[in-house]
Amino acid sequence: MNTELQAVDPFELTETQKMIRDTVRDFARETLAPRAQELDRKGDFPMQNFRDMAAMGLTGIPVPEAYGGAGADTLSFILAMEEIAKACGSTALTLAAHTSLGTMPIVQFGSEEQKRKYVPPNASGEVIGSYGLTEPQAGSDSGATRTAATRVSGGWRVQGTKMFMTNASVAGLFVITAVTNKDAPKHERISAFILERSFPGISIAKKEDKLGCRASDTCIVNFDDVFVPESNLLGQEGHGFSYFMQILDGGRIGIGAMALGLAEGGFERCVEYSKTRSAFGRPIGAHQAIAFKIADMAVQIQAARHLLYHAARLKDAGRPYKREASMAKLYASEMAMRVLREAIQVLGGYGYMTEYHIERMYRDAKLCEIGEGTSEIQRIVISRDLLGKL
Ligand SMILES: Cc1cc2nc3c(=O)[nH]c(=O)nc-3n(C[C@H](O)[C@H](O)[C@H](O)COP(=O)(O)OP(=O)(O)OC[C@H]3O[C@@H](n4cnc5c(N)ncnc54)[C@H](O)[C@@H]3O)c2cc1C
Known part of the structure; x- marks a missing residue:
């Protein structure tokens, strides 16, 4: 098989x-x-x-x-x-x-x-990159950014705090958003900047402890009066929000692929286990309740793969892919949670133990329903694209 x-x-x-x-x-x-x-x-x-x-x-x-x-x-x-x-x-x-x-x-x-x-x-890989969009009061509503960049001679002074920056404590480079014109319309208030770790005023306020992806680095980062030279404004002033949203469209395909891989990792272990573990005189996979779980997992994994590869191909072809990226990320991340929950069930008590890896994958997969736009935000993106602004 x-x-x-x-x-x-x-x-x-x-x-x-x-x-x-x-x-x-x-x-x-x-x-x-x-x-x-x-x-x-x-x-x-x-x-x-x-x-x-x-x-x-x-x-x-x-x-x-x-x-x-x-x-x-x-x-x-x-x-x-x-x-x-x-x-x-x-x-x-x-x-x-x-x-x-x-x-x-x-x-x-x-x-x-x-x-x-x-x-x-x-x-x-000589330098590790990090991305700062989320703030204490600006997560899903990332346009509510409060980090501010004030124009000074030769550049900008950045003041604010970013939440949950992945890789931040080991990063040499930060790409972040900051408000450069608070009086502009909401999405034109924000610009993007490239900050080097060595710029004075950048500090890691906290390294988070968390449910899953525990070895990934997640930090709260303070930017205290950080001088950023004019040459480090990314693209055009006032376009930062738009740039970051476009980056998330691409990033979502990556997070979807992460969910797909985690689900497959659990699934492969689960199939193997179903063939070797016996209960009531037969391999557990011979019990239809278990066999059907395996079938349902396989269908969902394959469906997620089709959505993801399709979104990636649209992007590679230079065609619009925003909705497809959201669909793929939404489906793959929720699929991973379902598949890994069932995979733990198939292994019974052993699935609950760290030794069999699946509980780790289950914890890791939860991030995929939250990072780079929660499942609720993906549903907003998809439905807005279908319905327009009603
Ligand atoms: C491990 C980890 C790593 C991360 N890495 C990064 C990173 O590198 N860089 C970065 O910038 N951010 C990062 N994030 C932040 C992540 O993108 C945010 O956590 C996420 O966008 C949600 O924001 P929030 O946590 O503030 O939740 P909120 O926005 O406060 O949302 C709380 C709940 O309300 C729901 N909600 C909010 N608005 C609506 C609405 N309009 N309709 C329906 N429901 C709504 C949400 O879906 C959620 O369920 C990371 C997060 C985690 C957990």
Whole structure:
């Protein structure tokens, strides 16, 4: 029986995409998976994993070669994310935040000078990227940003606090939003800036302890009168909110892929267990209650994969993909919670134990329903796109 759903490949991946997927799959199985439990238990940032990914060229997959990246497409990045998440959710989240959020804003909206200066060190993994949109009173309503940038001679002074910045305590680069004109219409009030870790006034106020993705670094960051040179304004003044929303559209496909990988990781273990664990004289998979759970999991995983790869392909084709990215992220993240909950059930008491990994995956997957726009926000994005503003 073929339990590796992806092995039946209806997706017509290119040779490069297959090569990236297979290479990352081997790496994730051999290197990341054995480290995952310990990282989760200790809550340590997966620095060795990050360095290993950097050595393999995985820290700049969708970054153009001209700026030191692999120059691969979004789907390649999604395939890599999926394989990494199968082994370690924390490492997948670290890579997603570094690439989609910490690097791509500069690739997409930076000046040539900014791209040449800041993108290659991120792409090579020499520098870790971080993204600051969320604030204490501005999460889903990210337009309610209060962090302010005041114009001064030669640049700006930034004052404010960002919540839940992934990678922040280890990051060398922060891409953040700040209000530059409080009197402008809501979405034109905000600009985006590139901040180097060495700029005086940046401090980590708190490193969060959390339910899942425990080895991923999540911090509250204070920006206290930080001087940011004019050359570090990202793109045009007043366009920051729009840039960050566009970045989230792409990022959501990555978080969806993380959810898909986690669900698959649990599913693969669950199938194996169903064949080897016996109850009442037969393998538990021979009991229809368990067999049907496996069937339902497989259907949902495959449905999520179709949505995700489709969204990635739209993006790669330069076509609109906002709604499809939200659909894929919404479905994949909620699917992962359902599949992993059932996977724990299939393993019974053993599923509840850390030794079998699935409880970790279940905890890790919950982030996917929250980060880069909650499920409620995805439903708003999708329904607005369908209905318009009523
Ligand atoms: C582990 C982790 C890592 C993160 N990393 C980053 C990062 O790197 N950078 C960054 O900027 N942010 C990051 N975030 C923040 C994340 O994007 C926000 O937590 C998320 O957008 C929700 O914002 P909030 O937590 O303030 O919740 P709120 O916005 O306060 O929402 C609370 C609840 O109300 C619901 N809600 C809000 N508005 C509506 C509405 N209009 N209609 C219906 N329901 C609504 C929400 O869906 C949610 O259920 C991270 C979060 C976590 C947990």
